[in-house]
Amino acid sequence: MTDSQPLPGQYESFWMATAGATGHPALNEDVTVDVVVVGGGIAGLSTAWELVTAGRTVAVLEADRIAAGVTGYTTAKVSALHTLVYDRLRRTRDQDAARLYALSQQGAVERVAEIVAMLGISCDLERAPAYTYATEPAAVPELRAEAEAAAAAGLAASYVDRTDLPYEVSGAVRVDAQAQFHPRKYLLALAADLRAKGGLIFERSRATGLTEGSPCRVTVESGHTVTARDVVVATHFPVFDRALTFARLSPRRELVVAAPIAAAIAPTGMYITEEDGKRSVRTAPLDDERRLLIVTGESFTPGTGDPREGFRRLDAWMRARFPVGGTAYRWAAQDNDSTDTVPLVGPFHAGSRHTYVATGFGGWGMSGGVMAGRLLTGLVLGEEPPWAALYDPRRLASTLREAPALLRQQADVAKHFVGDRLRTTHVDSVAQVPPGTGAVVRVNGQRCAVYRDADGVASAVSARCTHLGCLVAFNDAETAWECPCHGSRFGVDGSVLQGPAVHPLEQRNVSGG
Known part of the structure; x- marks a missing residue:
């Protein structure tokens, strides 16, 4: 149902x-x-x-x-504070790697500010501190180590135990002179x-x-x-x-909800925590009295998970912590993580x-x-x-530090490439696909990605991604076919929404709709 x-x-x-x-x-x-x-x-x-x-x-x-x-x-944060990257870099590489990462990333923050001033761009650029925080006391040693590593790398970093979030934190890394804008x-x-x-x-x-x-x-x-x-x-x-x-990248999708909040009580910084499956918070200007609170989280691999329930969880998390008005927008972002x-x-x-x-x-x-x-x-x-x-x-890519992540990524791809073919189809026939949703159906020996619109009209395309042949799955929260192997996304008509695929899904003729 x-x-x-x-x-x-x-x-x-x-x-x-x-x-x-x-x-x-x-x-x-x-x-x-x-x-x-x-x-x-x-x-x-x-x-x-x-x-x-x-x-x-x-x-x-x-x-x-x-x-x-x-x-x-x-979410359009322009920041050199990338969760907990600096302590990781100095442990897995060396202090100079952390320094160069900070130099290049903070240089990018300053380059944006320079270009905005040079060209007179009106893009709501605001300089603000960035925070990586936790509410669990067990995370404090890790946060202290990150603050020390970020400061040693050359950032204006410090460890703090207070923020302007409307709830208590156990600790946070703060880095000043960061930015946010309208991308x-x-x-x-x-x-x-x-x-x-x-x-x-x-x-x-x-x-x-x-x-x-x-x-x-x-x-x-x-x-x-x-x-x-x-x-x-x-x-x-x-x-x-x-x-x-492609063997060194893992695609992930994250959900976003946004709602107005009174400017007088809106957080002034940019925040991220790895708790609750990761939560990112920032605001953007709306008018003289209000700002838009933007909350991101609920990561999942394209073609897996339950985005509809994820949107609801994220919205509930926002409402439990911030006095916001009605949710105005929701959307999803896609990222690729490298194995190191x-x-x-x-x-x-x-x-x-x-x-x-x-x-x-x-x-x-x-x-x-x-x-x-x-x-x-x-x-x-x-x-x-x-x-x-x-x-x-x-x-x-074969260094010891990267090999475990590389193997995990390839094992996940293999699981979908082989395992999805061994599974039975989601429904037994085209007639069983409900209006407003999609499913992979075997028709005349071929796996077809079948979508039925709100009027009950069914259409179908090949279920094999045109990148490397993995089977797609339907994302009913965004009305799209997604490949869980490398993140390609397709419209219900088979058109490419997002690569690495460059060719559309082939059209299929189905009966019984």
Whole structure:
């Protein structure tokens, strides 16, 4: 039986609902530039803007609309405090690695503030402290160690036992001079300046082919090509995989709810805790009297879990702790975690000379994307920053510190790739799929992803993801088919919503609907 209870709020990202639409042309002819950037999120646009500002000719290829993918559904914290990363880095690598991580991430925070001032961007940029906190006393030693490690790495970090949250904490790491903003307002202004400087932006131009060489060529689904000396792949999860990058990334999806709160009592900092399955809290301006409280959590692997119940749990958690009004928005964000917790930014593979990648930001894509723009621009210009080696994707994946996470990731993929095929189908026939939901059904020996709309009309596509062939599952809270192996997402008509897949699910004819 389907769950007919309404979910809290409008299913829309606040950032998408409060910034203008874009209408850049599709690529309809072959072009030649110095650099082609594949992906129009914060990493891609930051890289393109830095390169154009440095005097290079650049073309951006975006499969849908710029700043409307992962970047349009973030919580938009621009912070160098990434939960508990600094103590982990100094233990698993060394103190210098922690220092370089802090230098590069705080540098990204300052770069955003610099660009906002330089271009006069109105994007609700606010400087605020960031906190990693816990309510359980057992977590205090870990928090103290993180505060000491972050301070030793060069951040304005300290251990505190009081915050402006409306509930008690046992302790927290505080880092000053962080930021939060409206990501789409920022990026649309960046894109406008990019074009004013001569950069090219092509939307609805999904890249489907990459030929490396001198020069390189990127082909889009229309058949047109961009020829360039250098290629940057900044598609969140790489749509081309020349170095088995997919084996080092774990996709996860997180839910978001947002509700108005009186400005006078709204938290002024940005907060995150790993308790309760992770909870992230920040606010954004609404009007003179109110702010929007944004709460994130309830992580799950795409294609698994129960997002509807997750939205309800997250909303209940928010209401139990904050005096908010009616829930205004709900949405979901997708992230990729690298197996050693450090993003992969740099040369695409061991043989790369002119191809680069940016991925694996682990939920910190705002600072990570800006950092990637600076790093990749330096590599293209032959001016390698001191922290390039820290993020280099060519670092060995077989080291002892990364091997356990790598094996866990591949075991999870294998479980879905093999196990999902051994399971019986979710329902026995197309007729059993209720209106407003979807299920995988075996029809004439083939597994089909069948969706029945609210009017009772059934449609079907292949249930095999076009990336590597895992079986998709239906997310009824977001009305999408999702691949649990590498996070590709598809509309009910089979269209690609999110990579690494670049081809739609094949159409299927079913009867009995």
